[in-house]
Amino acid sequence: MALLEVKNLGISFGGLRAVDDFHLEIEQGQLYGLIGPNGAGKTTVFNLLTGVYEPTDGYIMLDGENITGKKTIEINKHGIARTFQNIRLFNDLTVLDNVKVGLHNHHKYSTLTGILRLPRYYKVEKEMNERAMELLKVFDLDKEADYKASNLPYGKQRKLEIARALATDPKLLLLDEPAAGMNPNETLELMKTIRFVRDEFHMTILLIEHDMKLVSGICEKLTVLNFGQVLTEGPTAEVLKDPKVITAYLGE
Numbered sequence: 001m002a003l004l005e006v007k008n009l010g011i012s013f014g015g016l017r018a019v020d021d022f023h024l025e026i027e028q029g030q031l032y033g034l035i036g037p038n039g040a041g042k043t044t045v046f047n048l049l050t051g052v053y054e055p056t057d058g059y060i061m062l063d064g065e066n067i068t069g070k071k072t073i074e075i076n077k078h079g080i081a082r083t084f085q086n087i088r089l090f091n092d093l094t095v096l097d098n099v100k101v102g103l104h105n106h107h108k109y110s111t112l113t114g115i116l117r118l119p120r121y122y123k124v125e126k127e128m129n130e131r132a133m134e135l136l137k138v139f140d141l142d143k144e145a146d147y148k149a150s151n152l153p154y155g156k157q158r159k160l161e162i163a164r165a166l167a168t169d170p171k172l173l174l175l176d177e178p179a180a181g182m183n184p185n186e187t188l189e190l191m192k193t194i195r196f197v198r199d200e201f202h203m204t205i206l207l208i209e210h211d212m213k214l215v216s217g218i219c220e221k222l223t224v225l226n227f228g229q230v231l232t233e234g235p236t237a238e239v240l241k242d243p244k245v246i247t248a249y250l251g252e
């Protein structure tokens with residue numbers, strides 16, 4: 001059984017059919033790419049998968065559970081976490097607290113326990129601090145734990161966003177253009193980080209990316225979207241030399 005199974009997914013905005021008859025199957029542990037020209041519908045697919053939009057057609061199964069039409073927070077609890085095209089960190093919080101926000105899904109105390117500072121509050125806070133520091137170490141961000149998130153250089157902010165997403169303990173990690181705005185060295189470093197996350201956390205990853213060096217360097221399979229529909233799918237090397245794909249990118 002695939003970890004993610006999507007069939008016949010669709011949504012319209014007014015008269016525009018932004019995504020139509022979209023399908024996707026991703027196996028556990030796979031590193032999968034969703035590519036396509038500007039405006040093809042890639043981010044809309046992410047918004048459908050994460051409950052930002054409710055599909056008008058089709059279904060989404062995650063690990064055997066139907067998550068179609070559920071709210072973003074419920075979908076996150078079912079196991080999908082994401083990062084955004086434009087980094088969305090809590091800029092005024094510290095690096096450590098950004099990761100702890102993600103951990104709150106699984107480490108809980110009641111509001112009263114928090115206000116009264118009952119023993120459980122200190123126990124859970126201690127566990128969260130330790131887990132957050134472990135995650136920061138993995139991403140080589142532990143030395144900056146007390147920095148404000150906005151003071152990190154761009155490449156490290158991207159890493160922090162991935163660390164925060166992983167803190168929610170997802171089954172599937174969605175990365176929306178993780179290399180956007182990065183220089184070639186940062187992109188190379190990011191490729192290593194993504195591969196590391198897959199290997200170390202046995203994570204299943206679906207990413208949207210325009211940087212073909214990154215796509216061909218780390219994705220095992222690709223789906224190509226064009227005008228909201230699947231143009232083709234398959235192993236990365238085959239898809240990238242498909243004349244249909246080349247034509248779509250050249251806009252002929």
Ligand SMILES: Nc1ncnc2c1ncn2[C@@H]1O[C@H](COP(=O)(O)OP(=O)(O)OP(=O)(O)O)[C@@H](O)[C@H]1O
Pocket residue numbers: 013016018036037038039040041042043044045
């Ligand atoms: N909330 C919305 N309301 C109306 N139209 C929308 C909405 N969201 C997306 N669209 C339209 O749907 C189409 C697909 O947009 P989407 O952002 O998913 O493309 P994309 O493949 O992610 O593009 P890019 O690579 O440029 O980020 C576009 O024509 C876009 O203008």
